[in-house]
Amino acid sequence: MDLELNEVAVSAAGKRLIEDVGLRVPSGGLVGLVGPNGSGKSSTLRCVYRTLRPERGSIRLGGRELAAMSLRESARLTAALTQESQAEFDFTVTEVVEMGLTPHRGSEADRGGYDPAGALRAVDCEHLAERGFLTLSGGEKQRVLIARALVQRPELLVLDEPTNHLDIRHQLEVLSLVRRLGITTLTALHDLNLAAAWCDHVHVLSRGRVVAGGPPSEVLTPETVGAVFGVRAHVVEHPETNAPQLLFAPAETTKK
Numbered sequence: 439m440d441l442e443l444n445e446v447a448v449s450a451a452g453k454r455l456i457e458d459v460g461l462r463v464p465s466g467g468l469v470g471l472v473g474p475n476g477s478g479k480s481s482t483l484r485c486v487y488r489t490l491r492p493e494r495g496s497i498r499l500g501g502r503e504l505a506a507m508s509l510r511e512s513a514r515l516t517a518a519l520t521q522e523s524q525a526e527f528d529f530t531v532t533e534v535v536e537m538g539l540t541p542h543r544g545s546e547a548d549r550g551g552y553d554p555a556g557a558l559r560a561v562d563c564e565h566l567a568e569r570g571f572l573t574l575s576g577g578e579k580q581r582v583l584i585a586r587a588l589v590q591r592p593e594l595l596v597l598d599e600p601t602n603h604l605d606i607r608h609q610l611e612v613l614s615l616v617r618r619l620g621i622t623t624l625t626a627l628h629d630l631n632l633a634a635a636w637c638d639h640v641h642v643l644s645r646g647r648v649v650a651g652g653p654p655s656e657v658l659t660p661e662t663v664g665a666v667f668g669v670r671a672h673v674v675e676h677p678e679t680n681a682p683q684l685l686f687a688p689a690e691t692t693k694k
């Protein structure tokens with residue numbers, strides 16, 4: 439199911455958070471949102487998982503206006519891992535993962551996919567099934583929340599910094615898993631090299647606007663990264679994967 443945003447604008451507390459945001463995630467595609475702190479990544483994602491209501495523009499999922507769907511319907515289709523998801527649940531890990539089934543309760547629909555144990559296995563957390571969620575490390579919590587998103591069997595995954603708190607192995611495993619799942623995914627990422635390595639397309643946000651979008655090799659150029667993030671970047675090619683990777687230096691550093 440594809441996702442399309444056109445000229446989306448949203449405000450909160452009298453402040454324009456994003457303006458004219460447009461992007462498309464093709465069915466089964468993985469698209470990254472990158473940008474400096476406060477550039478509007480989370481606000482864009484919040485419009486997609488409907489905790490913010492755009493005041494202009496359109497958001498279509500599978501060709502249908504989100505605004506015309508009931509919240510229950512869009513919640514069934516969309517699983518979100520948000521900045522707020524780390525809420526303090528006083529439940530076991532299995533109970534937290536089972537919460538992902540909530541949007542399907544009372545519905546006949548069963549599109550197959552992960553059961554709670556399978557989802558925990560997929561994120562390498564099977565051994566944590568009976569632990570209290572509150573006793574987990576930050577990275578373990580993050581992986582359990584990804585398992586909760588998987589059992590929902592969503593058509594669309596919306597991920598806000600899914601690699602937060604994860605060690606390097608689990609960062610790579612989570613993105614590789616998302617890739618393998620083939621679910622339409624829009625994700626905010628701080629790490630430009632992860633975005634470059636895993637995303638089909640990357641959109642760069644700056645002050646609430648998309649200033650560049652397309653394949654990572656076309657978008658994550660020294661010029662764009664320099665202008666948006668205020669750092670000097672050099673692009674090298676990963677010797678194994680050929681993905682563009684960036685090396686950074688502060689803007690003011692002069693070469694010795």
Ligand SMILES: Nc1ncnc2c1ncn2[C@@H]1O[C@H](COP(=O)(O)OP(=O)(O)OP(=O)(O)O)[C@@H](O)[C@H]1O
Binds near residue numbers: 450453455
């Ligand atoms: N409810 C709100 N009321 C007022 N301002 C808000 C609200 N939500 C977000 N903002 C502001 O909008 C801007 C964009 O925030 P947003 O969280 O979308 O950025 P972000 O790119 O996800 O940032 P980060 O990388 O720091 O997570 C910020 O300046 C933020 O302070």
